[in-house]
Amino acid sequence: MKRSLTADRIATAVLWAVAVFVITVLVAIIGYFLVESIPTFSVSFLFSDPSDTAIGGIGPVLWNSVYLLVLTMLFTVPLGVLGGIYMAEYAGEGRLTEAIRFSQELISSVPSIVVGLFGFALFVATTGWGFTALGGALTLLVFNLPLLMRLSEQAIRAVPADERAASLALGSTKWQTIRHAVLPVAIPGIVTGIVLTAGRVFGEAAALLFTAGLSTPVHYDFSNLNLLDPRSPWSPFRNATTLSVYIWKSNSEGLGDFVHQVANMSSMVLIVMVLIFNLGSRWLGGALQRRISGL
Amino acid sequence: MTTVESSLSRAQPGLRARLDVPRRITLAAALVVIGAVALLLGFIVWRGLQLFVASGVPVAQIFTTAWQPDPLSAGTNYGLLPFIGGTLAVMAVAAVIATPLSVGLALFLAEVAPGWARRIVQPAMEVFVGIPSVVYGWLGLVVLVPYLRTQFGWMGFATGFSWFAGSLVLSLMILPTITSISYDAFVVVPADMRSASLALGTTRWQAIRHVVLPTAATGVATAIVFGLMRAAGEALAVQMVIGNAPVIPTSLARPVTTLTSQITLDMSDATGTWNEALWTMGLVLLIISLTFVLIIRRLGRRSTPA
Incomplete structure (x- = not known):
């Protein structure tokens, strides 16, 4: 009896120690980037052009990350939400549903570098576009779509059956029911899913190396609105090195002090961006939820 | 309805x-x-087979150890064993490091943690998940690798770039994956089973060891397989710290390489047969992840009736 009590105490202490250890590692990681970047960080770092000789800015690559995010979500949101509606409301038990589910599972397990290879084969080589923002966005669609589809499906399935029954009992068609009774209730969950999915675009790099490209960014002229001009920052048909890819590039270049510093600050920016998306998704979902249930 | x-x-x-x-x-x-x-699937399988179809490299050759890919030099040999071996080795050690920590943390969250501790640890895990892989790689490159070189040079870490560095970075990245899936497995263990055990006079640890862990075993196994799958496919972070030496892994302190990091490194320069060999590596990676999906499906089926 005594021995089992001792064992219990030791086990409890070990589990506490594990938790403290993991949190310490996390705090150390975030702390490292904070301590390293704060002394040289300034707001202009976010917007100015990079430099080959001193600590430049990350304006163009940050712009590319945002641009790619918007472009990817332009494809992902309609397809993902509609697909989610199908899986939650229409899909039966048949082989087709099984095939869609298996495809979703499969894609989420394929390494992102392999998805990148696929994107290269299809959107760079076969189409003859070369390395483009559009090719990168379509590649990201490959793994963002199944994710958003699953998150939307979950949000729609969580809507109480009574909502549907009430609407159908009033004589609405199935689509009217989905449109006016189900979707409004599911919106907070869907929005959370969209923001979470969008956050992944920022962190992704491996799938973009051979699709959106990794050329050294140049100065962007935002007054150039010609969408077909590869020099225009608005064009989807241009090389678009994102912030994550830019950090990866730092490791292949000489580790001069300023390259080092730029990568440290870029990492901090990237962490903060992803955090904003993760926390933002929950906050936004909650806010919408309160607004809807408050009505 | x-x-x-x-x-x-x-x-x-x-x-x-x-x-x-x-x-x-x-x-x-x-x-x-x-x-x-x-x-x-079509593109990766098709391009991955060109090494054998278009260039006539015998399939058996990829199961050799010599990597002499440059078509311009005499005597090419496309042995992929160093890459496959490296991927499996780095993945396995990462899982060995991450599993006890993750399962321990999941047990802590599910069984031990008071409310306030849970309110700290759970958001912290979300932050963990959110840190992009290049950031882990960069941190490994500028902190871990120099540290191993200067502090553990006597153990054989000549440059710091090593199998161990790769596994350690990966273990951090798979920790949240294994933790969250095992946590889900622990919380679905019915409270009655715990109460029954405690009512028999067992301690909390005895209840965990003899009731909670055996009941959740399949879920924990699934969590570990998910972790392995993520570790095998991770590219950039590993590439940055592993040293990229195409040799069969023999020492944790020495540079090795993986399928993903070789693809990352060579893809933009390699042409001809060399390039085809990289696509074959992509195909091998795809086969590895398919295998993991099938294992996870099988585990899932086993756990459903219980």
């Missing part, structure tokens, strides 16, 4: 079928996923 619906469709089947445009549109969106998978 289902009955309302089915009686509706029985009442006017023709009309319903004709009017059901939304069903077709949403179905089309869902089918894009199947299309994407089919295209992906």
Whole structure:
């Protein structure tokens, strides 16, 4: 009896120690980037052009990350939400549903570098576009779509059956029911899913190396609105090195002090961006939820 | 609800079928996923086989150890064993490091943690998940690798770039994966089973060891396989710290390489047969992840009836 009590105490202490250890590692990681970047960080770092000789800015690559995010979500949101509606409301038990589910599972397990290879084969080589923002966005669609589809499906399935029954009992068609009774209730969950999915675009790099490209960014002229001009920052048909890819590039270049510093600050920016998306998704979902249930 | 619906469709089947445009549109969106998978499998398998089909390299050759890929030099040999071995080795050690920590943390969250501790640890895990892989790689490159070189040079870490560095970075990245899936497995263990054990006079640890852990074993196994799968496919972070030496891994302190990091490094320069060999590596990676998906499916089926 005594021995089992001792064992219990030791086990409890070990589990506490594990938790403290993991949190310490996390705090150390975030702390490292904070301590390293704060002394040289300034707001202009976010917007100015990079430099080959001193600590430049990350304006163009940050712009590319945002641009790619918007472009990817332009494809992902309609397809993902509609697909989610199908899986939650229409899909039966048949082989087709099984095939869609298996495809979703499969894609989420394929390494992102392999998805990148696929994107290269299809959107760079076969189409003859070369390395483009559009090719990168379509590649990201490959793994963002199944994710958003699953998150939307979950949000729609969580809507109480009574909502549907009430609407159908009033004589609405199935689509009217989905449109006016189900979707409004599911919106907070869907929005959370969209923001979470969008956050992944920022962190992704491996799938973009051979699709959106990794050329050294140049100065962007935002007054150039010609969408077909590869020099225009608005064009989807241009090389678009994102912030994550830019950090990866730092490791292949000489580790001069300023390259080092730029990568440290870029990492901090990237962490903060992803955090904003993760926390933002929950906050936004909650806010919408309160607004809807408050009505 | 289902009955309302089915009686509706029985009442006017023709009309319903004709009017059901939304069903077709949403179905089309869902089918894009199947299309994407089919295209992906098609392209990777096709390009991955060109090494054998177009260049006539015997399939047996990829199971040799010599990597002499440059078509311009005499005597090429496309042995992929160093890459496959490296991927498996780095993945395995990462899982060995991450599993006790992750399962311990999941147990802590599910069984031990008071509310305030849970409110700290759970958001912290979300932050962990959110840190992008290049950031882990960069941290490994500027902190871990120099540290191993200067502090553990006597143990054989000549440059710091090593199998161990790769595994350690990976272990951090798979820790949240294994933790969250095992946590889910622990919380679905019915509270009655714990109470029954405690009522027999067992301690909390005895209840965990003899009731909670055995009940959740399949879920924990699934969590570890998910972690292994993520570790095998991770590219950039590993590439940055592993040293990229195409040798069969023999020492934790020495540079090795993986399928993913070799693809990352060579893809933009390699041409001809060399390039084809990289696509074959992509195909091998795809086969590895498919294997993991099948294992996870099998584990899932085993746990459902219980």
